[in-house]
Amino acid sequence: MRIRPAATASELLAAAHLYDAEPRPEWADRFLAAGGHLMLIAYAGDFPAGFVSGVEMLHPDKGTEMCLYELGVDERYRRRGIGRALTEALAAEARERGCYDMWVGVERDNEAALATYRSAGAADDGVFAMLTWEFGAEH
Numbered sequence: 001m002r003i004r005p006a007a008t009a010s011e012l013l014a015a016a017h018l019y020d021a022e023p024r025p026e027w028a029d030r031f032l033a034a035g036g037h038l039m040l041i042a043y044a045g046d047f048p049a050g051f052v053s054g055v056e057m058l059h060p061d062k063g064t065e066m067c068l069y070e071l072g073v074d075e076r077y078r079r080r081g082i083g084r085a086l087t088e089a090l091a092a093e094a095r096e097r098g099c100y101d102m103w104v105g106v107e108r109d110n111e112a113a114l115a116t117y118r119s120a121g122a123a124d125d126g127v128f129a130m131l132t133w134e135f136g137a138e139h
Contacts, residue, residue: 001049001082003089006032006039015041015048018072040089042073042082049077052086056097066094068104071116078112087120105130 006012009028016023031037036056042049050073058064068090073082094102104122106113 001042001044001085003040003042003086005093006041006051008032011041011048012039015051018048018051018074038090038093040086040093042077042086044077047074049074050082050086052083052090054090054094054102056094056099062100064097064099066090066097066099066102068102068117071104071113083116084120087117087122091120 006015009025009032012028012031013023013025031039036058037053038055039051039053041051050071052071053069055067055069056064057067068087071083071086073086091102102122103125104117106117108114108127
């Protein structure tokens with residue numbers, strides 16, 4: 001397995017089987033053009049077996065932190081350490097970029113995700129509520 005940053009829209013689109021929904025080429029282009037957006041893809045041979053995406057978040061009084069936005073591993077490759085390796089690779093990239101921390105939101109009943117993130121060194125930071133505003137699928 002090798003992990004590398006996605007550099008082209010075709011790489012992002014080739015990992016479509018790992019996403020929640022079908023990716024759009026224009027969104028893939030926009031993702032790559034946006035500063036602070038990063039996707040690392042784990043390859044088994046030439047097959048995209050998993051990915052992790054991160055977004056740098058900057059604030060005037062805090063500096064930069066990395067949000068682990070999403071992690072996905074193809075079902076055939078789960079329980080082999082790929083999720084942990086991707087998480088560790090994103091954390092290494094965050095450190096290299098000068099981020100002061102990295103965080104992820106996880107549902108409390110998602111035991112697989114919690115175990116993956118903890119195995120990669122994350123610690124529980126307490127309970128919080130996540131509120132959302134829905135603007136429709138086209139935004």
